[in-house]
Amino acid sequence: QSVHAAEQTYTIGTDTTFSPFAFTNKKNQSVGIDIDLLDAIAKKEGFKIQWKQLGFDGAVQALQAKQIDGVAAGMSITPERQKTFLFSHPYYKSGTYMAVKDQHIKDLKDLRGKKVAVKTGTTAADYANSMKKKYGFRVVTFDSDDNMYQDVLTGNTVACFEDKPVLQYAIANGIKLHLAKDFKEPDAGTYGFAFQKSEGALVKKVNAGLKALKANGQYAKIVAKYVGNGS
Ligand code: GLN
Numbered sequence: 001q002s003v004h005a006a007e008q009t010y011t012i013g014t015d016t017t018f019s020p021f022a023f024t025n026k027k028n029q030s031v032g033i034d035i036d037l038l039d040a041i042a043k044k045e046g047f048k049i050q051w052k053q054l055g056f057d058g059a060v061q062a063l064q065a066k067q068i069d070g071v072a073a074g075m076s077i078t079p080e081r082q083k084t085f086l087f088s089h090p091y092y093k094s095g096t097y098m099a100v101k102d103q104h105i106k107d108l109k110d111l112r113g114k115k116v117a118v119k120t121g122t123t124a125a126d127y128a129n130s131m132k133k134k135y136g137f138r139v140v141t142f143d144s145d146d147n148m149y150q151d152v153l154t155g156n157t158v159a160c161f162e163d164k165p166v167l168q169y170a171i172a173n174g175i176k177l178h179l180a181k182d183f184k185e186p187d188a189g190t191y192g193f194a195f196q197k198s199e200g201a202l203v204k205k206v207n208a209g210l211k212a213l214k215a216n217g218q219y220a221k222i223v224a225k226y227v228g229n230g231s
Contacts, residue, residue, distance in 0.1 A: 009048040010069040010202065012038065012193075013059030017145040020169045020226035021074035021092075021191070024053055034072040036222045037091060038193060041209030047202070055143050057121035063194060069202070070195040074163060076123045077192040086199060087192035088206045091219075095188030096124045097164035098180040099171070101152050105159060106182040111137035117148045117157040124161040127186060149175050164188075169227065 014030050015022040022032045030051040042049050054062055059071045064084060074094065077087045098108070105111070108131055115138045118125035128139050140157055142148040149170060151157045159180065160167075171177055195203055213219040 007046055007048050009050055010042075011050045011052055011067075012070045012072050013052045013054040013062050013068045014071070015056045015059065015073035016053050018056065018074055018166060019145075019173070021166065022072065033092070033223055033226050034074060034191075034193075036225070037210070037213065037219070038072045038206075040213055040218055040222065041206055044212055045205040045209045047205065056119060057143065060121055060194075063196070066196060069199065070193055072193045074166070074191050075194050076163075076189040078123065078189065081194065084197070085194040086197050086203050087194050088203055089210060090190030090192050091210055092165075092191040092223075093188050094163045094165050094191055096127045096161055096186055097167050098159050098161055098183040099152070099167045099177040100159045100180050101155070101177055102158065103178050103181060106180055108135045108137075108183070111135050111159060113137070114159075115140050115157045117142060117151045117160040119143070119145060119148050119162065122162070123189065124163060128161045145170070149177060152177060165227065 014035065016024045020032055022030065022034045025031045030053055035051065038049060052068060056073050059068070059073055062068045063071050076094070077090060113136060116128055117140050118128045120141045120143055125141060132139055140151065142151060145162060145166065148160050148162070152160050153176060164185070167177070167179060171179070193206055
């Protein structure tokens with residue numbers, strides 16, 4: 001019997017343009033807070049990860065179809081998703097915000113008769129869809145954040161809805177959008193790593209690893225690498 005049991009490899013789906021949490025770099029590698037965090041957790045807890053760049057909706061669908069073991073992609077923990085998936089403890093606080101190109105559009109009430117952009121399958125898309133009737137706007141969906149931003153920049157849609165730290169990062173990195181001035185944020189949620197319901201033992205390891213990384217300063221270091229000290 002070998003001293004070192006073979007390390008188990010888990011296949012984890014992730015997003016492609018969801019910076020700073022999960023995105024693909026120029027070398028076609030997955031990078032971001034979520035990637036570094038789960039890689040560090042895996043190292044600590046003795047398992048391996050194979051990353052799959054599926055996009056957010058693609059990753060969630062693949063998890064639901066049991067084609068992959070988990071999703072690490074700034075995935076918000078919601079009661080609805082908890083019915084289907086097992087989430088780790090939360091690792092980041094984040095909620096929906098509205099971004100615009102034209103700063104005269106300040107809030108939901110300025111969207112009447114107009115179109116807005118969202119990303120398929122996200123909590124921000126759910127939010128926009130829940131508001132469209134009351135405020136009289138139409139929702140157009142995209143598969144990636146880059147395509148969503150582009151649609152607002154070209155003027156086809158006048159706003160997009162996405163998680164606030166993701167919008168802030170995009171704006172800080174040259175996307176010519178602005179946070180909508182008078183938008184009142186709905187209650188922020190938290191991100192968790194999602195797994196198959198049957199993976200209780202794995203989720204325990206992930207939680208233990210996350211706790212250790214928070215205690216030893218590695219968590220803060222990873223976050224700071226991508227967003228600086230504030231977030
Ligand atoms: N936090 C959002 C959600 O869970 C968006 C995640 C993402 O687009 N990667 O729906």
